Amino acid sequence: MTNRYLAGVFLALVLSATSSFACSCIQIGDGDEIASVNAADAVFRARVLTAAMVLTNDDGAVLRHGERETPTGYVQRLVALRVEEIFKGDVAPLTILVTGSGGGDCGYAFEEGKEYLIFATLSSDERFTRLSRSTPVLTTSICTFTKPVESAAALLKSLRTKFPSKEPVLVSWPK
Numbered sequence: 001m002t003n004r005y006l007a008g009v010f011l012a013l014v015l016s017a018t019s020s021f022a023c024s025c026i027q028i029g030d031g032d033e034i035a036s037v038n039a040a041d042a043v044f045r046a047r048v049l050t051a052a053m054v055l056t057n058d059d060g061a062v063l064r065h066g067e068r069e070t071p072t073g074y075v076q077r078l079v080a081l082r083v084e085e086i087f088k089g090d091v092a093p094l095t096i097l098v099t100g101s102g103g104g105d106c107g108y109a110f111e112e113g114k115e116y117l118i119f120a121t122l123s124s125d126e127r128f129t130r131l132s133r134s135t136p137v138l139t140t141s142i143c144t145f146t147k148p149v150e151s152a153a154a155l156l157k158s159l160r161t162k163f164p165s166k167e168p169v170l171v172s173w174p175k
Helices: 004-017 034-041 128-132 155-163
Strands: 042-056 075-087 094-100 115-123 138-139
Touching: 034 155, 042 128, 075 128, 094 115, 094 128, 115 155, 128 138
Parallel strands: 094 138
Antiparallel strands: 042 075, 042 115, 075 094, 115 138
């Protein structure tokens, strides 16, 4: 009787559960930045111009005031970056990156005005491309070697030795 009761409770819990997401990181290369560079589509140093948290529906469409939210919507972080140095990939001098909110979805919490070393991948996931209006779009997470420049001195030195960097040529830039 007890086994049937426990099985029934377990089945009820499984059937009534709503979908949820939690961050589960697997770093490629076992902590080796070179393996991570090889796995990334783009590796670059950039300054955050602005970062905005945006509520989207499950298909990535931005939720507007007065519209009904779908039960499986997301909060995404849309980040505008000024690229300073490129180690890998074809990255525009001004670029947009999409990441999660950081609330259990592995999103990276970029801060406006700070400079970061970013390990990014290209994604064609509709949730990201509809938000950025770009296909594919650069994405990153806390599961990469992405970090503030002030804590990446050794990694930057290693990257500059092993991967010749390129700096975008900007004719003018407002101060």
